[in-house]
Amino acid sequence: MPTYEYFCENCGYKFEKFHDMTAKPPRKCPKCGGVLKRVIGEGSGIIFKGSGFYETDYKNKSLGSRAHSL
Ligand SMILES: [Zn+2]
Structure with a gap:
């Protein structure tokens, strides 16, 4: 399963999430509910x-x- 890295524009919270490509990506920050940006993986x-x-x-x-x- 690929790892996706997300970054919150609002509070700067950064986290990784494992999910299937078909799964829905998180859209909101779990901390503040702000807009998440997906960070391009460096491991690839x-x-x-x-x-x-x-x-x-x-x-x-x-x-x-x-x-x-x-
Ligand atoms: Zn946030």
């Missing part, structure tokens, strides 16, 4: 470790999408 790129070129390439990409989501 680990497979490419060892290839410096590829890793750099991936990092740039992931940084881009991360900035986009926040």
Whole structure:
């Protein structure tokens, strides 16, 4: 099961949740009820470790999408 990381825009609360891709993602912060943002997982790129070129390439990409989501 994939792990999703969520971040509350309102209070800054950050947590991880395991759930199926078909399951409904949490929309509200369990602490304050604020709007949750999904954080792009950092673990998914680990497979490419060892290839410096590829890793750099991936990092740039992931940084881009991360900035986009926040
Ligand atoms: Zn919150």
